[in-house]
Amino acid sequence: MTSRTDLLSALSGIVGERYVLTTAEDTAPYATDWKRSTTGVPACVVRPASTAEVAAIVRLCGDSGISIVPQGGNTGLAAGAIPDTTGGQVVLSLNRMQTVRSLDPIGMTVEVEAGAILQTVREKAASVDRMLPIAIAAEGSATVGGVIATNAGGLNVLRYGMTRDLTLGLEVVLADGSVSNGLRHLRKDNAGYDWKQWFIGSEGTLGIVTAAVLRLVSVPRHSVTALLSVSSLEAAISLFGHAQQEIGEALSAFELISANSLDLVSRHAHLKPPITAGDWFILLEGASSLSGLRDAAEGLLESGFENGWIIDGVVAESEAQARQLWALREHVTEAEARDGPSLKHDISVSLTHLREFLDDAEAALVDAAPGAGLNIFGHLGDGNLHYNVLFRPDHDQKAINRIVHDAVIKHGGSISAEHGLGQYRVDEWLRLAPESDLRLASTLKTALDPSGLLNPGKILPFSLLHTKAI
Ligand code: FAD
Numbered sequence: 245m246t247s248r249t250d251l252l253s254a255l256s257g258i259v260g261e262r263y264v265l266t267t268a269e270d271t272a273p274y275a276t277d278w279k280r281s282t283t284g285v286p287a288c289v290v291r292p293a294s295t296a297e298v299a300a301i302v303r304l305c306g307d308s309g310i311s312i313v314p315q316g317g318n319t320g321l322a323a324g325a326i327p328d329t330t331g332g333q334v335v336l337s338l339n340r341m342q343t344v345r346s347l348d349p350i351g352m353t354v355e356v357e358a359g360a361i362l363q364t365v366r367e368k369a370a371s372v373d374r375m376l377p378i379a380i381a382a383e384g385s386a387t388v389g390g391v392i393a394t395n396a397g398g399l400n401v402l403r404y405g406m407t408r409d410l411t412l413g414l415e416v417v418l419a420d421g422s423v424s425n426g427l428r429h430l431r432k433d434n435a436g437y438d439w440k441q442w443f444i445g446s447e448g449t450l451g452i453v454t455a456a457v458l459r460l461v462s463v464p465r466h467s468v469t470a471l472l473s474v475s476s477l478e479a480a481i482s483l484f485g486h487a488q489q490e491i492g493e494a495l496s497a498f499e500l501i502s503a504n505s506l507d508l509v510s511r512h513a514h515l516k517p518p519i520t521a522g523d524w525f526i527l528l529e530g531a532s533s534l535s536g537l538r539d540a541a542e543g544l545l546e547s548g549f550e551n552g553w554i555i556d557g558v559v560a561e562s563e564a565q566a567r568q569l570w571a572l573r574e575h576v577t578e579a580e581a582r583d584g585p586s587l588k589h590d591i592s593v594s595l596t597h598l599r600e601f602l603d604d605a606e607a608a609l610v611d612a613a614p615g616a617g618l619n620i621f622g623h624l625g626d627g628n629l630h631y632n633v634l635f636r637p638d639h640d641q642k643a644i645n646r647i648v649h650d651a652v653i654k655h656g657g658s659i660s661a662e663h664g665l666g667q668y669r670v671d672e673w674l675r676l677a678p679e680s681d682l683r684l685a686s687t688l689k690t691a692l693d694p695s696g697l698l699n700p701g702k703i704l705p706f707s708l709l710h711t712k713a714i
Pocket of ligand 1: 316321338382387392396447449451453662663666699
């Protein structure tokens with residue numbers, strides 16, 4: 245067994261003493277999640293500057309039997325980047341690895357190190373008139389490695405897909421300390437298994453992403469943004485069907501915001517919507533290189549009013565106004581966090597069953613958690629809602645989670661649409677996942693990380709893995 249002193253000294257030998265953080269004060273920002281609901285106790289935080297250093301750390305920890313928790317910007321909403329409380333896990337932060345290695349506006353790719361901040365990479369792409377279409381409200385802190393490890397979704401999935409759809413190549417340090425270099429810039433590559441897919445969305449449990457090649461898209465020259473209040477959820481869904489036809493592939497966002505969400509934003513972020521009325525609002529965006537988009541959007545709104553789907557609406561007249569409308573949506577998560585504790589459910593259900601899901605969940609919650617508030621918003625166009633329950637101290641939190649997830653499964657949905665399982669949802673996934681899913685997950689984990697070195701307790705339960713205290 246390695247002593248703590250030996251471990252710290254060996255890590256210092258790899259990265260330099262100042263990049264091994266050990267005091268409670270220095271490690272605190274890495275030990276608590278963004279929601280401030282989970283705090284771990286790391287053995288230390290180590291901050292490598294290169295892929296070679298990451299590989300050396302993994303080899304050292306593997307030899308010493310000490311597990312590793314990879315961390316990017318620590319904005320994850322499932323506490324996947326937070327160590328346990330034993331003091332026996334090393335947090336490996338990628339935040340010194342931020343180099344943009346290459347930017348190719350013709351091939352439309354960017355090659356970047358895993359610790360690069362998403363917003364910085366988006367700005368780099370914009371500097372050559374290209375766009376990285378991964379858009380999440382946490383882009384100022386979230387890293388490329390983090391969005392890959394969680395297969396982040398966000399505001400533009402409708403048009404451009406999830407992070408998986410935008411990842412062309414990966415460089416990964418495996419659990420044995422070897423480096424797999426798959427930094428290919430290719431659209432087409434069917435030579436063997438597409439192994440990068442194993443790591444995308446694996447939440448740091450199969451390998452440590454050190455660099456990636458991401459796909460860029462052209463910057464849309466025209467855009468239209470509208471905030472609409474709709475007469476019902478069914479009206480919102482009908483409008484979505486119509487928007488897909490009228491705006492077509494230029495439809496880049498179709499976000500649902502409940503009146504409760506806007507109330508939270510108004511109270512905590514002091515932003516007010518320019519329209520009122522109704523329980524549900526839609527933030528719609530179209531973006532295209534071709535003109536004619538505004539006419540299409542106005543035609544859509546006209547038929548929306550005629551059909552009684554839309555009660556009120558505003559179309560942004562300028563980019564500044566569009567940004568104000570987007571700010572309403574982007575502040576919901578933060579406003580909810582300021583309001584108090586909540587139980588987040590990041591669910592997806594097909595639009596055909598969404599109404600039934602909401603009715604079932606709400607009916608069960610009224611009985612089990614009377615007086616609980618609901619903050620429902622999300623990416624309606626993707627069938628992905630954030631169904632967050634603002635509970636009271638006397639409510640049974642486990643029962644609330646079970647009610648929501650049971651209703652999701654009953655209607656054929658997923659209990660984690662885009663945030664991952666982390667540590668929050670491991671028990672629920674084990675309870676609800678098909679046996680074959682668990683068997684395959686366990687087979688993959690055992691093949692790639694047989695001693696359970698990487699992020700144990702995330703996705704798969706502790707019982708399947710081993711950690712050694714130091
Ligand atoms: P971290 O939080 O540091 O880590 C997340 C997971 O990835 C952990 O399991 C960690 O171990 C692993 N990991 C991190 N880096 C690596 C690496 N280099 N190699 C291997 N594993 C690694 N998510 C969405 O999908 N859509 C949204 O719209 C969205 N909106 C958000 C809005 C707000 C205000 C906030 C706070 C979060 C939001 N998120 C959203 C969640 C979060 O931003 C994403 O999950 C993001 O991808 C996390 O990136 P990160 O760098 O902060 O990762």
